[in-house]
Amino acid sequence: MGRTKGPYNAEFPKGTIVKIGDRESLEAFQRIWRLHNELEDDQLEYAGLEARVLSVTFYHGGDELYRLIGVPGVWHEECLSGA
Numbered sequence: 001m002g003r004t005k006g007p008y009n010a011e012f013p014k015g016t017i018v019k020i021g022d023r024e025s026l027e028a029f030q031r032i033w034r035l036h037n038e039l040e041d042d043q044l045e046y047a048g049l050e051a052r053v054l055s056v057t058f059y060h061g062g063d064e065l066y067r068l069i070g071v072p073g074v075w076h077e078e079c080l081s082g083a
Helices: 023-032 041-046
Strands: 017-020 050-058 064-068 071-076 080-082
Touching (some): 023 041, 041 071
């Protein structure tokens, strides 16, 4: 949440190309995350791919939630990095 820009400031603005984490890191996130917008099993198939940010929203508390072009699901900031 807000790695460098703080809460409620998108780490990856709309249009940014991001890289989805590797499968191991996604599985680790899936095991520990028990709050809102859990990763679905089908999202693991997109590990390591690059995609463009379609939109970013914020959950109460500042968690950044991303939708990516051509990639299903909601993605947490922790599951993405700059491409």
